[in-house]
Amino acid sequence: MSTGVIIALIVLVAAVLIVAAVLTLRARGSRHGGSLKRRFGPEYDRTVARHDGDTKAAERELAERVERHGSLRAKPLEPAERDRFEARWTAAQERFVDSPREAVAEADRLLSELAGARGFPDGGRYEEQLAALSVHHAHHVDGYRRVHHAANGGQADDGTGTGTERLREAMVEARALFERLIRTDHGDHRATRTPAREHHQPWAALNRRHPKES
Known part of the structure; x- marks a missing residue:
C-alpha cells in the first residue's frame, strides 16, 4: 500500500471521528436543553427572551442556577410559624380592597421572609433568592x-383602574408561590401544578375583577 x-x-x-464527535456533542446539548426546558417551563422561555x-x-444561565441551588432542601416550618405567615397573608389579602399597593408590598415582604425561613437565600439578596x-x-416564581x-414602583396606576387590575393579578399569582412554600417540605421542580388551597383564605376580593374607575 502506497504512502x-x-x-x-x-x-x-x-x-x-470529528464528525461523530460533533454529532455526539450536539445530541448531548439537545438533550440538556430539553431537560432544562422541562424543568423550568415558563421560566425557560422567559430567560430565552431576556437573552x-x-x-x-x-441554558448556560439556567444550568448555573441548578448547579448553585439544585441541592437545596427546604427547612420545615414550625406550626406556630406557619400560622403566623398564613395570618399575615390573610390580612394582606383583606387589605387589598382598600389599599392594594400596601397589600402587594406586604406580599413581597412575606414571600421574601417565608423563602428565607424555608432555607432559600436571604431576601436581602433578591436576585439570588x-x-x-x-x-x-x-x-x-413569576408571581413573586x-x-x-410592583412593590418597588412598577405597574403604576394610570387612573383608569388598569393599574389596580395589574396589582390584583400580581397578588393572585404570588399566592401560588406562597402556597407552595407554606405547604411543601422539599423543592419540587416538576411540571405538576398544585392548585392553591382556598378553604382557609378569603380569596373572593382578589379573584373578583375590579371595574374600571371613572
Whole structure:
C-alpha cells in the first residue's frame, strides 16, 4: 500500500471521528436543553427572551442556577410559624380592597421572609433568592417577581383602574408561590401544578375583577 493511500485513509478516519464527535456533542446539548426546558417551563422561555432569543446563553444561565441551588432542601416550618405567615397573608389579602399597593408590598415582604425561613437565600439578596426559587418552584416564581416589581414602583396606576387590575393579578399569582412554600417540605421542580388551597383564605376580593374607575 502506497504512502499516499495510507495518508488518505488516515485523513478519512480522522474526518469520520470529528464528525461523530460533533454529532455526539450536539445530541448531548439537545438533550440538556430539553431537560432544562422541562424543568423550568415558563421560566425557560422567559430567560430565552431576556437573552434576545439566544438559547445557548439562556441554558448556560439556567444550568448555573441548578448547579448553585439544585441541592437545596427546604427547612420545615414550625406550626406556630406557619400560622403566623398564613395570618399575615390573610390580612394582606383583606387589605387589598382598600389599599392594594400596601397589600402587594406586604406580599413581597412575606414571600421574601417565608423563602428565607424555608432555607432559600436571604431576601436581602433578591436576585439570588429568586434564582434559587426558580430552580425548585419554576412554575410559580413569576408571581413573586411581579409583586416585587410592583412593590418597588412598577405597574403604576394610570387612573383608569388598569393599574389596580395589574396589582390584583400580581397578588393572585404570588399566592401560588406562597402556597407552595407554606405547604411543601422539599423543592419540587416538576411540571405538576398544585392548585392553591382556598378553604382557609378569603380569596373572593382578589379573584373578583375590579371595574374600571371613572
